[in-house]
Amino acid sequence: MAEARASDPSTGRKNIFRTLEFDTRLLGMVGAFVVVCLVFNILTDGRFLTPRNIFNLTIQTVSVAIMATGMVFVIVTRHIDLSVGSLLATCSAMMAITQTQFLPGLGLDYGNPLIAPLAIVVGLLTGAVIGGLHGWLVGYLTIPAFIVTLGGLLVWRNVAWYLTSGQTIGPLDDTFQTLGGIGGTLGVTGSWVLGILAVLVACLAIWQARRARIAHEFPVKPVWAEFVLMAISTALILGFVATLNAYEVPTRVLQRSFEARGETMPEGYTQGYGVPFSVLLLIAVAVVMTLVARRTRLGRYIFATGGNPDAAELSGINTRLLTVKVFVIMGVLCALAGVVASARLSFHSNDIGTLDELRVIAAAVIGGTALAGGMGTIYGAILGALIMQSLQSGMAMVGVDAPFQNIVVGTVLVVAVLVDIIYRKRTGDS
Incomplete structure (x- = not known):
């Protein structure tokens, strides 16, 4: 019997995986992504895995993936942000108005090299201020994040509408558009x-x-x-x-x-x-967020607070200020995602970012972020975003109606949470 076990191929594979120290959760996500790609490649007669579609899939994933990295911090600290899509729309509207109305009024005509960087700064400040407001309401006034951001979902979507009077704003600056994907x-x-x-x-x-x-x-x-x-x-x-x-x-x-x-x-x-330049931006965000999570005091405080908020506060961590910082980071990342999303379209539209809150939360959860707090990875969230976009793109190529696509996305989110619960019970993680 001992010889039989020693010669068992599955035992050898397990030993190799153990030696390489592969994350079993990561391997599962990679396996799911490979299966999704292969299935849609078969259903589309080989069109899904062409360089053209992979390129488009990559640039379509960027904006959601950028926000998903911030959602990891939010969920790790046992909060939620339902307003990310609406906040993206407000930041996008502010940047579009800055480029097409405000800066030209100051003498900076279309094509001026200062237009794009100034517009991006305006968007980042908008995201930081709104994110800080959310964090202050949650951290210092102790209003549940679900309620604050649910209100934000309604408020900021319509603030964006009023800022633009319900109109599509564009075309945006040529330099700005290079951050959208195919244009740069x-x-x-x-x-x-x-x-x-x-x-x-x-x-x-x-x-x-x-x-x-x-x-x-x-x-x-x-x-x-x-x-x-x-x-x-x-x-x-x-x-x-x-x-x-x-x-x-x-x-x-x-x-x-x-x-x-x-x-x-x-x-x-x-x-x-x-x-694409947008992919470079995502890589930069991923590197910075990973370094923050693993190598900084802020990152240690975030995960410590998510693991046990009471113990973190008793140990001297200012959990209220930490909440503000986490939501400021989320707001800034929403602004960056707004840059990519509007640059890819080459204009600002009223429906930009619609349902992105669903996609961002689903990406973070599918990527292994625990809704109970205290656990999550940046690379997992990005891979989760890629899986979500692959599902949607594949279904669109096959000809699945948009309502059914949302049904599938919602189902995948529930299944991902169920798998996460089962995984934690079997591995003993809390």
Whole structure:
């Protein structure tokens, strides 16, 4: 019997996973994402996993993923924010008005290089102020976050409507639009440079983590396991870059570009899009939020408060001020998401961000953030957002009606919470 167990392939796989220290929850999410992609690729006759669709899927995920990273902090501290979609709309409206009405009135005409950065600053300040207001109401006036943000969902959606008089505002500044996705990319060469740098950083981070564990006399993985992780990271990063580079700019677009410069396009000339600037913004947000969560006092306080609010307060943590800070972060991230969402559309519309609160909360929960507080990861929330967008995009390509798409999304959210509850009971996590 002992020999049979030793030769069991499943036992060997478990030992490999244990040696590599893979997060079983992460593996489950990756597995679900792969299954979703393969199923829709079959149903769409291979159109789902084309470079073009992956590129579009990526830029469509960015705005929700950015907000989902902030929702992790909100839910970890045992709160909720139902107003993120409406707050995005208000920030988007403020930025659109700044670009098309306020700054031109000050003599900054369309195309001025200062328009985009000034508009973004206005949006970020708007998000920070509104987020701070929510945090003050929750933290200092002790109004439940559910009620505060439910009210915010109604208030800020209609504030955005009044700011624009119910009109669509645009076109937005050309520089601003480059943050939307297809209008601004690194190109093939720049994307390969980014990919190589990302590989070097990932490998260095893995090796530095090993050295830190050795320095603190913690157990470490075998050297071969570290190199396997480096190889997997390299394959994923370069594979992602290669896929985005494979999506070629349409010939008519290239022709117009050459004609605008007074040149003739060479016969057979092609050009790939590469990594969009909006994806770079998401990567930057993910890195910063991960560092905040793991390497700063603020991050430790957030997770400590979520784990046990009473104990955190007794230990000297100002949980009220912490709540304000968390909602300010959420507001700023809503503004950044508003930049990406409106830039991708090239204008501000009244329905921008509609139902994003559902998608953001679902992304965080699917990504492993515990509704009971105290547990969650940034990378999990981003992967959850990607799974949600893959479901919606796949269903749209198959021809599923929008109402049924929402039914599926709602069902997935409930199932994700159920799976989370079962997982915690089996692993003993509270």
